Amino acid sequence: MNGTVSASGKAILLGEHAVVYGRPALAIPLPQLRAVADFRQTRQALTVYAADLSHRPWQWKSDAAASPDPLVRMTALTLAHLGICAPTGEIKIRSAIPIASGLGSGAAVSAALGRGIAALCRATLANDALNVLVYEVEKLHHGRPSGIDNATVVYEQPVCFQRGQPRRAVKPTRRLDFLLADSGVPALTRESVAAVHQLLRKEPARANSLFDRIADGVVAAQARLASGDERRLGELMTANHEHLRELGVSSPLLDALVSAALQAGASGAKLSGGGRGGHIIALVEPATASAVKKALQSAGAIRVLAASLGG
Ligand code: PMV
Numbered sequence: 001m002n003g004t005v006s007a008s009g010k011a012i013l014l015g016e017h018a019v020v021y022g023r024p025a026l027a028i029p030l031p032q033l034r035a036v037a038d039f040r041q042t043r044q045a046l047t048v049y050a051a052d053l054s055h056r057p058w059q060w061k062s063d064a065a066a067s068p069d070p071l072v073r074m075t076a077l078t079l080a081h082l083g084i085c086a087p088t089g090e091i092k093i094r095s096a097i098p099i100a101s102g103l104g105s106g107a108a109v110s111a112a113l114g115r116g117i118a119a120l121c122r123a124t125l126a127n128d129a130l131n132v133l134v135y136e137v138e139k140l141h142h143g144r145p146s147g148i149d150n151a152t153v154v155y156e157q158p159v160c161f162q163r164g165q166p167r168r169a170v171k172p173t174r175r176l177d178f179l180l181a182d183s184g185v186p187a188l189t190r191e192s193v194a195a196v197h198q199l200l201r202k203e204p205a206r207a208n209s210l211f212d213r214i215a216d217g218v219v220a221a222q223a224r225l226a227s228g229d230e231r232r233l234g235e236l237m238t239a240n241h242e243h244l245r246e247l248g249v250s251s252p253l254l255d256a257l258v259s260a261a262l263q264a265g266a267s268g269a270k271l272s273g274g275g276r277g278g279h280i281i282a283l284v285e286p287a288t289a290s291a292v293k294k295a296l297q298s299a300g301a302i303r304v305l306a307a308s309l310g311g
Contacts (some may be wrong), residue, residue: 002040005119007111009033009097010104010152011180011272011281013305014240015218017196017247019146021208023215024162026222027152027171028309030180035095035108037116046087046120048075052095053109060087070140074110077133078117082125088121097304100186102273107149108142110134127154143190144197158309160222173228175311179261179282179292180272181301183253187277192249199248207247214243234268234283241270241280249275256299264295266287283305 001063006272008029035186046060055071058064062085064072071093079087093113097105111134118125131154137143148161158170200207224233241258244250254271257280261269265288272281284292294303 001120001122001127002038003119004036004038005112005115007035007108007115007153008156009035009108010149012102012148013095013180013281014221014237014270015214016148016273016275017193017244017249018211018214019148019161019163020144020193020196021200021211022160022163023211024160024218025146025148026158026160026225028158028170029082029152029156030103031156031309032166032307033097033103033305035093035097035105035112037112038092038094039089039116039120040252041089041120043088043089046075046117048093048113049090050093050109053093053099054236055093064077068140070106070110070137071113073140074113074133074137075117077136078114078125081129082118082121082123085124087117087121091116091120094143098182098186100188100278101182102187102189102271102275102278103180104149104153107134107138107153107156110137111154113152138147141189143193143211162217170222170225170309172225172310174230176225176230176233177265177284177286177289178304178307179284179289179296180279180307180311181257181261181282181296182279182303183251183257183277183300183303184302185251185253185277187274189274192274192276196247196249203240209309210243210247214240217243230283230285234266237268237270237281237283238262244271244275252282253277253300257296257301258282260295260299261292264292266292
């Protein structure tokens, strides 16, 4: 049996980092950016290829279960969940999602691989189970993941996510357009999450007050999404960027990209994801999108993608 399965990337609209500490955050899937698993039945032991991820091909062995390698760990967890000991076949992972840039590459690759293994084994892997497995692997990527990445890429729906709470769907009343600008600087989420944790240990009152202000912005943004107030939503995104700067997870290049987007007419802009590199997200109106895109490119973005929500 041959076939292809996939999972989308994601972008965080507001609330990253604070979400690790129990505050809410808003995220959207990026259906046009996908991690794909091509699977093919063979008689050989399961072999996984992931050249796009600079990963050498490897063949499944049951003693690999404790590996710290995310692809091997995802394979082991999925097989254990499905109750399969000796899988056969091959899976080729391809991904259009830039690595270490805040767009959920790790979670999407894990989700695509889990779906590929289930398909190869003709087994059912429900999204609720996949979400739990991908979260386990996210621990290798993030250290202390909130769960927002796996929840957004697995269910592929805009979400207001809060640890320990049921997922709340996000339904904007009108279409919103975003630009995602890649700073070209890879940055490990694990490191920025660790830096915020350090700040929380050293200055708990300051860090918690920033988390609370971020959370207030997320709650207000949800109301603006519902009322379709794009200007105010943009202002909340820009304020969120300032809070993330104060948490120490921005960079001069990310700040320059945010300023360029705002000066060119974006309604709001902020870093998106772990920060220190990776992407910024700008809220734009159709009339300003092209000027904002040009400004982002002039300010150093190596790539600018369009994304939308609702409508
Ligand atoms: O994977 P990234 O870089 O999009 O970051 C995810 C968002 C964080 O809040 C920084 C971490 C987390 O697990 O929520």
